[in-house]
Amino acid sequence: MATISLSSVGKVYPGGTRAVSDLNLDIEDGEFMVFVGPSGCGKTTALRMVAGLEDITEGTISIGDRVVNGVDPGKRDLAMVFQNYALYPHMSIFENIAFPLRARHMAKDEIRSRVERAAGLLGLTEYLRRKPRTLSGGQRQRVAMGRAIVREPQAFLMDEPLSNLDAKLRVQMRSEIANLQKELGITTVYVTHDQVEAMTMGRRIAVMRKGVLQQEGPPQNVYAHPANIFVAAFIGSPGMNFFEARVERCEASYQLHLRDQVLSLEPGVVRGRPSLEAFVGRCVGVGVRPENLALVDESSGSLRARVSRVEVLGAEALVYADIAAKAVVADEVIEAADSGEGDTRAPGSTGDEGEVTLIIRTDPSLEIDVGDRIPISVRQDRLHLFDIGTGMAIWT
Amino acid sequence: MNKRYTWRTFGHELVMLVLAAGFCLPLYILISVALKPNDQLFTKPWEFPAQPDWGNFSEAWGERTDPTLTQSLLSSAIITISAVVILIVTGSLCSYVLARRPGRLSNLLYVLFLLGIIVPFQLCIVPLYVGFRTAGITGTYLSMIILWVGVFMPLTVFLYTGFVRQLPRDYEESARVDGAGIFRIFFRVVFPLLRPVTGTVAIMTGLFIWNDFFASLVFLGGTQNATIPVAIYSFVGEYLTKWNLVFAVVIIALAPLVIFFVLAQKQMIRGFAGGIRG
Numbered sequence A: 001m002a003t004i005s006l007s008s009v010g011k012v013y014p015g016g017t018r019a020v021s022d023l024n025l026d027i028e029d030g031e032f033m034v035f036v037g038p039s040g041c042g043k044t045t046a047l048r049m050v051a052g053l054e055d056i057t058e059g060t061i062s063i064g065d066r067v068v069n070g071v072d073p074g075k076r077d078l079a080m081v082f083q084n085y086a087l088y089p090h091m092s093i094f095e096n097i098a099f100p101l102r103a104r105h106m107a108k109d110e111i112r113s114r115v116e117r118a119a120g121l122l123g124l125t126e127y128l129r130r131k132p133r134t135l136s137g138g139q140r141q142r143v144a145m146g147r148a149i150v151r152e153p154q155a156f157l158m159d160e161p162l163s164n165l166d167a168k169l170r171v172q173m174r175s176e177i178a179n180l181q182k183e184l185g186i187t188t189v190y191v192t193h194d195q196v197e198a199m200t201m202g203r204r205i206a207v208m209r210k211g212v213l214q215q216e217g218p219p220q221n222v223y224a225h226p227a228n229i230f231v232a233a234f235i236g237s238p239g240m241n242f243f244e245a246r247v248e249r250c251e252a253s254y255q256l257h258l259r260d261q262v263l264s265l266e267p268g269v270v271r272g273r274p275s276l277e278a279f280v281g282r283c284v285g286v287g288v289r290p291e292n293l294a295l296v297d298e299s300s301g302s303l304r305a306r307v308s309r310v311e312v313l314g315a316e317a318l319v320y321a322d323i324a325a326k327a328v329v330a331d332e333v334i335e336a337a338d339s340g341e342g343d344t345r346a347p348g349s350t351g352d353e354g355e356v357t358l359i360i361r362t363d364p365s366l367e368i369d370v371g372d373r374i375p376i377s378v379r380q381d382r383l384h385l386f387d388i389g390t391g392m393a394i395w396t
Numbered sequence B: 001m002n003k004r005y006t007w008r009t010f011g012h013e014l015v016m017l018v019l020a021a022g023f024c025l026p027l028y029i030l031i032s033v034a035l036k037p038n039d040q041l042f043t044k045p046w047e048f049p050a051q052p053d054w055g056n057f058s059e060a061w062g063e064r065t066d067p068t069l070t071q072s073l074l075s076s077a078i079i080t081i082s083a084v085v086i087l088i089v090t091g092s093l094c095s096y097v098l099a100r101r102p103g104r105l106s107n108l109l110y111v112l113f114l115l116g117i118i119v120p121f122q123l124c125i126v127p128l129y130v131g132f133r134t135a136g137i138t139g140t141y142l143s144m145i146i147l148w149v150g151v152f153m154p155l156t157v158f159l160y161t162g163f164v165r166q167l168p169r170d171y172e173e174s175a176r177v178d179g180a181g182i183f184r185i186f187f188r189v190v191f192p193l194l195r196p197v198t199g200t201v202a203i204m205t206g207l208f209i210w211n212d213f214f215a216s217l218v219f220l221g222g223t224q225n226a227t228i229p230v231a232i233y234s235f236v237g238e239y240l241t242k243w244n245l246v247f248a249v250v251i252i253a254l255a256p257l258v259i260f261f262v263l264a265q266k267q268m269i270r271g272f273a274g275g276i277r278g
């Protein structure tokens, strides 16, 4: 078991594609770290550099306190789980799991007992004599895990190990892998494009976009305090609501001016953000998550919207409602929305021309009809403001 | 599956049956003649002998030829098996490197191999003969093994390289991360995955080498190391009238091939069915 640290790591593929730039990350001993981001953002490349399967163009990677830049993959003492498992089709399950031990010339008895222990842990004992092609997807996934844990390596590297499974099995394996990792306490780097997987499994997540690390931290932190508009849009399902508003001063506080409505900012929001001063008279991006909008009665609503659709999902309902405002059309939001699942708004989230569709997560027992004009309240302590020019969140 | 059995289907089947019968005809003649007693050879050329004369086989086998049939069969086996094994081992290793090593040199070498497929080897017989004589190995097994390995290496490399190129790298990468060295990776992981090609190469080259008459006659004719087709030829010369004996020998020469085919076919089908899925 060991720490893994990446310092100023960059990768340019032969042919000139830059896949990773200036990646700095320290992964602690025993930690479950998830790399997450949309397709093509360089997650796999970063992982493969740690594994030694890809040359490191810039920077250094160390495992423990050894710099491994020039170290052969086999000498890094890591175990990797591939997206398609890469189980050797001609070997039995036993031989597949035993392979890393045989490669290290371990004694026969020791191999047998270790393979049996790993198989027992994963519920594979009765399949040891079978060939991979006779196993189900979930069982193959377990065999791949078995091959990784059998050697007790310094770290596990996993590249989208669950993406070939159906939704139900994925949820089950998600917790199985997380539990197994906790039990073994082995440092793990896990790559996924699925933010739900990242949120539920990672002790820490690193969000990447176009080869650049956007933000890292515990999932709840990233969720609550996204550093920029991309992270805000990428994490969470359904995604955060965005619209543009002009900042205006109003006595001691500020107001956000939408097309035809005004949202007064509470003192708490303003106090923490002295830099808002600089945005007076300009437009900012406003972000608010579906669960931080609420349907209220006429008197306390701070915004009004016209209901365009209602989806009742059992425990909750999603209300789609349009307000007159300018949509945030930054590339970041569109890219994040494209890669999100379960979000049925169009990228840029415009309803009719000049309107933005907000999603409100609410109690399914409320009776709401399409076409109603409803009052909405905004939880301002969970409000996100973004500099539209740079995409950075305004937290100061 | 709601296709009915129509006249059209029947027509197709009839054509197929006639074609199949056409292919079987020479085989029928081969077997029936080999079992005919001498006196029926020309009187009843098309009939299957009423009392098969199995004695033809032992008589043919017992003919005192030089080299004996046993020796010739052995020569054929040594040359064919050695050449095929060398082709498979060196060809697959070489193709693996050509397919996986990035860069221009690999491509250049690959193209050179491809050119080798186009050159008819008959053109090289004379220079080869001179070369073998200079090396002092004319008429030996070694010369024939060298010849066949050279002749079929381009085709072998072509087949293997094409296959390796489309083999996912994950298997090798997984093995590398697990600490396997290149030989373990090749022989334990890659080579078994190449089984379909190995089967194809073994059958294609093995058949050709076993059956070859021309090169074997040129290089081994008149020596103790003559292969079975050359031996059959000398049989024909000496016993021009005893076609039943000649055909019996042909069947003896074919037997190892048929056995090999039956075994290898099973292997190959399993190889294909196993595929390259995880």
Ligand SMILES: Nc1ncnc2c1ncn2[C@@H]1O[C@H](COP(=O)(O)OP(=O)(O)OP(=O)(O)O)[C@@H](O)[C@H]1O
Residues within 6 Å of the ligand: A013, A014, A015, A017, A018, A019, A037, A038, A039, A040, A041, A042, A043, A044, A045, A046, A192, A193
């Ligand atoms: N072998 C390669 N040669 C050249 N470019 C590559 C190579 N592998 C990846 N790339 C490029 O590097 C970038 C990052 O790729 P990478 O595979 O790391 O993305 P990813 O985040 O894993 O995406 P996904 O979620 O789709 O797996 C992409 O733009 C890709 O086109």
Ligand SMILES: [Mg+2]
Residues within 6 Å of the ligand: A043, A044, A045, A159
């Ligand atoms: Mg990837």
